[in-house]
Every structure is written in C-alpha cells, then in structure tokens.
Amino acid sequence: MAEVLIIGGGPAGMAAAAAALEAGARVTVLEAGYDLGGQYWRHLADGRSGANEAALHHGWDTFLELRRTITEGCDVVLGAHVWAVDRNDDAPPLVHVMVGAPDGTDREPRTYAPDRLVVATGGQERTLPFPGWDLPGVFTAGAAQALAKGERVAVGQRVLVAGAGPFLLPVVTSLIQTGATVVGVAEASGPRRLARGWLPRPWELLGTRSKATELGGYVQAMARHRVPYWTGRTVVEAHGTDRVRAVTLAGLDDDWTRVPGSERVIEVDAVCVSHGFVPRTELATAAGCAVDENGFVVVDHEQRTTVPGVFSAGELTGIGGADLSLAEGEIAGSAAAGRPPRPQALEKRRRYATFASRMHAAHGIRPGWQTWATPETVLCRCEDVTVGEVRDIAAKTGARGLRSLKLTTRAGLGPCQGRTCGRNLEDILVVETGGLMQAGRTSHRPIATPVRLGELAATLTPAPAPERAPDREDHP
Structure with missing residues (x-):
C-alpha cells in the first residue's frame, strides 16, 4: 500500500486526498489551519458556525462531503507548518513539519518520508503598488473576504473594491453580507479587452455553465445594493495620514497605462485591492520541481512534476479557481496512488x-501598471524600499539577476521574504534591464515558514544513543 503525503488542505489537496484514499493508498494530509478548506472554504470553526454558513461559500456541500471522507479515512494533521523540504536522491523528498500554533513555543517537530508526495499549497494575491498602498485601511481583497468568512468582520463601513478579475465580485458579496457599504468596483481591464477575452468562441464555455450561474448571483447582489461597476479604471493613489480617507480612481488604456486627466477622488474608510494571484511555490522549488517562465510548476498530463514521486495540483500549476483545482487534485491523487485518473x-x-x-486573457496584469507608481512609492514594505531606489540601482548596475539587486537594495529580504513585492520587483527589473535571469527566483526560500532557533536546533541535535544492555559477566 503506497503512502501518499499531501501538503495543503484546500480544494486541490482535499480532492487529491479523497482520490488517493479511494485508490487504496494510506494518506496523510498536512494543513496549517485549524480545519480543512484552505482559503477558498475558509469558515468559522464548528463551535462558532451558524446556520447560514453555506451562504458565504460556493460548493459548500462538496466541501462537507470531502471533509467527511478525508477525516474518516486519512490521517489529517492540522496546525502542520511545513518549514523545509529536503531532496532525497531518487526518492520523494523528506518533509519537515512543526505541528502546533504558529506562535506557540511547544510545537512538535515531525519528518515525513512518503512514497509519493502531492504539493497543493495554493496561491496568494498579488497587489500592485501605488502611492498610499501601505496606509492602514488598504487591504487585499482576500484579507477582506477572509475576515468576512472567518470572523464575520467588515473591514470598513464605506469600502471600494479595485483590481482585476472575477475574484472581486465574491469579495463584494462578502462585504455586503457583513454590513459594509460598497461604493463601487473598479476593474482595471477595459471593455475591449474584456470582450476579446470572454466573447470569442462562446461554445468553449458551455462546459462551465455553473460559472454563469455564480456570476448571476453576484450581479443580482450588486444590483440589489446599487453597487456601481466601472471598467478600465483603478485606484492609483490612497489618501490619508493615520489611515486611508479617500482614493483617486483613474482611467486606464488597454495596456493599463494611466490616462492623464481621468482622475476622480472618492471618500472611503477602506479599500480592497487584488490584481490576481501568484503560486506559492517555495516548497515545490525546494523539492527541485521545475517551473515555467511564469513561475508555475511544470506538470504532465497526470500532474507529475519533474521530480520522481512528486505531484502538484491547484494554483501552483496555473491560476484557475476552485473547480480546476478540484479536477487537478483528483488526477494527482489517483496517479500518486497508482491508479489511472478517471476520464x-x-x-x-x-x-x-x-x-x-x-480569464487570463481578459483580466491578466498588463505592463502599463508601472505608470501608477511614483519614485517615492514604497515597493518593499518590509524594508521600506521605494520604486525609485530599485529603478535607479537597476539602471546603474545593469543587473539582470534578482540576487544582486536584492542584496544591493534589500528589497525582498524582509520578514515576508518577497511574498508581497517579489513579482513586482521582477517586473520592474525586466523593464529596466530588458531581461531577467532565473524568473521566479523570489520564490526560492530554504526555510518556508518562521522557525525559532531553538526549534531548529532541536531538529539538528542527534538523538541520544539507546542504552546498551548490561554485559552478562557484570550481572551473573
């Protein structure tokens, strides 16, 4: 019986676990949160949940069925923080975990050596910098939705949602359900680009009709609460001192270049921004998995990576949403357990x-976003490095390598280790130098999550030798 280890308890990881279990494997699921579901099915703990939980989640019945199957048949380890992955010759890598509260002092170290490994660590939002984006009251859209789903807390009373992509719409719904007034939604892509992405070959979308139903629900909620939806516009500046008090909206052309003279100021007490997602590939790259030029893990038709015995599914292999993650997870779980995936x-x-x-054709980030930032705009918030500093150093040194630029400017070397600024840093370097060596290099982190020195030392201390049995002549 194959031992399959799955890192990540979101849609892809849950689907992989259920499929591997059905195929007869012995399955262990590592999830950092207090329950399964990941960011997509982020919810109140069972003791705090209400009867209306399903209203905040699409596919809630799917989640409940998957969770029941997994918890009954798999070893589910919650609060499991994978901090390192060690390559292991031709075998799947060793996986090092700290189990316990992320800020706890008594976490339990564990190491797994599975027969097969499925990496399903998902993605995270990408936020493009603009003046004032580091003010209190400026949230990522995902953070606003997490607070709404996980805590029933609205980030403000008068909120603007801005960025790009369909994800903005469920965020609006979550804000409305927690009592916030949404003053508008600003989609960066204009009507022509949206039409070019969504309208050609409509028959290709027939198999995803559930998405149209989902969209209809969002549109109804926005119409009922009179939430305006603007296209070809975005937030280019947030105003305030102690917190955000207003934002400036500006029109954008097809390349997302700011259109002069199109500015409009709107009073808000919070703004939620999201410009898409990037994969969380630090564990996959530590395992040796190859990534493509866009930073996604390379997989074959059965979700196998370039490392023997390692599979990947979900947002790591391409941003596509929960339905695609569920399908990829099922394929990866079946293949990892030695069973051909279902047609x-x-x-x-x-x-x-x-x-x-x-979706990417309609809403994907365009290079004109770099016209939003002034030289004084903070790029790396951890180290307080500005866009102007990065551009100046890149122009003077001509460096095409991220490592030298990071060491010179310290951009990407703070506590978040480039998770917030990394891809923006890469894009700026491409524009300034005309190229980039080792795209996606900001995702390389030997230690993936914070570990105390004492915890690290404990894992490196050799175990005491077993006590030797006494000699016979000493004890006749």
Whole structure:
C-alpha cells in the first residue's frame, strides 16, 4: 500500500486526498489551519458556525462531503507548518513539519518520508503598488473576504473594491453580507479587452455553465445594493495620514497605462485591492520541481512534476479557481496512488483550463501598471524600499539577476521574504534591464515558514544513543 503525503488542505489537496484514499493508498494530509478548506472554504470553526454558513461559500456541500471522507479515512494533521523540504536522491523528498500554533513555543517537530508526495499549497494575491498602498485601511481583497468568512468582520463601513478579475465580485458579496457599504468596483481591464477575452468562441464555455450561474448571483447582489461597476479604471493613489480617507480612481488604456486627466477622488474608510494571484511555490522549488517562465510548476498530463514521486495540483500549476483545482487534485491523487485518473476528471480539467485561459486573457496584469507608481512609492514594505531606489540601482548596475539587486537594495529580504513585492520587483527589473535571469527566483526560500532557533536546533541535535544492555559477566 503506497503512502501518499499531501501538503495543503484546500480544494486541490482535499480532492487529491479523497482520490488517493479511494485508490487504496494510506494518506496523510498536512494543513496549517485549524480545519480543512484552505482559503477558498475558509469558515468559522464548528463551535462558532451558524446556520447560514453555506451562504458565504460556493460548493459548500462538496466541501462537507470531502471533509467527511478525508477525516474518516486519512490521517489529517492540522496546525502542520511545513518549514523545509529536503531532496532525497531518487526518492520523494523528506518533509519537515512543526505541528502546533504558529506562535506557540511547544510545537512538535515531525519528518515525513512518503512514497509519493502531492504539493497543493495554493496561491496568494498579488497587489500592485501605488502611492498610499501601505496606509492602514488598504487591504487585499482576500484579507477582506477572509475576515468576512472567518470572523464575520467588515473591514470598513464605506469600502471600494479595485483590481482585476472575477475574484472581486465574491469579495463584494462578502462585504455586503457583513454590513459594509460598497461604493463601487473598479476593474482595471477595459471593455475591449474584456470582450476579446470572454466573447470569442462562446461554445468553449458551455462546459462551465455553473460559472454563469455564480456570476448571476453576484450581479443580482450588486444590483440589489446599487453597487456601481466601472471598467478600465483603478485606484492609483490612497489618501490619508493615520489611515486611508479617500482614493483617486483613474482611467486606464488597454495596456493599463494611466490616462492623464481621468482622475476622480472618492471618500472611503477602506479599500480592497487584488490584481490576481501568484503560486506559492517555495516548497515545490525546494523539492527541485521545475517551473515555467511564469513561475508555475511544470506538470504532465497526470500532474507529475519533474521530480520522481512528486505531484502538484491547484494554483501552483496555473491560476484557475476552485473547480480546476478540484479536477487537478483528483488526477494527482489517483496517479500518486497508482491508479489511472478517471476520464471525467481529465475532461473537467480541460474545460476549466480553457476557462482559466480566457480569464487570463481578459483580466491578466498588463505592463502599463508601472505608470501608477511614483519614485517615492514604497515597493518593499518590509524594508521600506521605494520604486525609485530599485529603478535607479537597476539602471546603474545593469543587473539582470534578482540576487544582486536584492542584496544591493534589500528589497525582498524582509520578514515576508518577497511574498508581497517579489513579482513586482521582477517586473520592474525586466523593464529596466530588458531581461531577467532565473524568473521566479523570489520564490526560492530554504526555510518556508518562521522557525525559532531553538526549534531548529532541536531538529539538528542527534538523538541520544539507546542504552546498551548490561554485559552478562557484570550481572551473573
């Protein structure tokens, strides 16, 4: 019986666990949170949940069924923080974990050596910098939704949502359900680009009709609460001293370049921004998995990576949403357990991968975003490095390598280790120098999560030798 270890308890990881279990494998799931579900099915703990929990989650019945299957048949380790992955010759890598509260002092160290490994660590939001984006009251859209789903807390009373992509719409719904007034939604892509992405070959979208139903629900909620939706506009500046008090909206052309003279100021007490997602590949790259030019993990038709015995699924292999993650997870789990994936899962992956490519064509980040930032705009918030400093150093040194630029400016070397600024730093370097060596290098982190020196030392201390049995002549 194969031992399959799955890192991540979101849609992809849960689907992988259920499929591997059905195929007869012995399955262990590592999830850093207090429950399964990941960021997509982020919810109140069972003791605090209410009867209306399903109203905040799409596919809630799917989640409940997957969770029941997994908790009954798998070893689920919650509060499991994977801090390192060690390559292990031709075998799957060793996985080092600290189990316990992230800020606890008594976490339990564990090391796993599975027969097969599925990495399903998901993605995180990407936020493009603009003047004032570091003010209190400026949130990522995902943080606002997490507070709404996980705590029933609104980030403000008068909120603007801005950025790009369909994810903005469920965030609006979550804000409305927690009592906030949403003053508007600003989508950076304009009507022509949206049409070019979504309208051609409409028959390709027939297999994803559930997405249209989901969209209809969001549109109804926005219409009921009279939330305006603007296209080809975005937040280019946040105003305030102690916190955000207003934002400036500006029009954008098809390349997302700011249009002079199109500015408009709106009073708010909070703004939620999201410009898409980037994969959380630090564990996959530590394991030796190859990534493509966009930073996504390279997989084959059965979700195998370039490392023997290691599979990957979900946002790591391409941003596509929960439905695509569920399909990829099922394929990866089946293959990891030695069973060919179901044709239905392969077809579902194909349909939702097509949807994902259309979504990227309509809403993907365009290079003109760099016109929003002034030289004084903070790029790396951990180390207080500005856009102007990075551009100046890149121009003077001509460096095409991220390592030298990071060491010179300290951008990306703070507590978040480049998770917030890394991809923006890469884009700026490409513009300034015309190229980039080792794209995605900001995701390389030998230690993936914070570990105390005492915890690290404990894992490196050799275990005491077993006590030797007494000699016979000493004890006749």
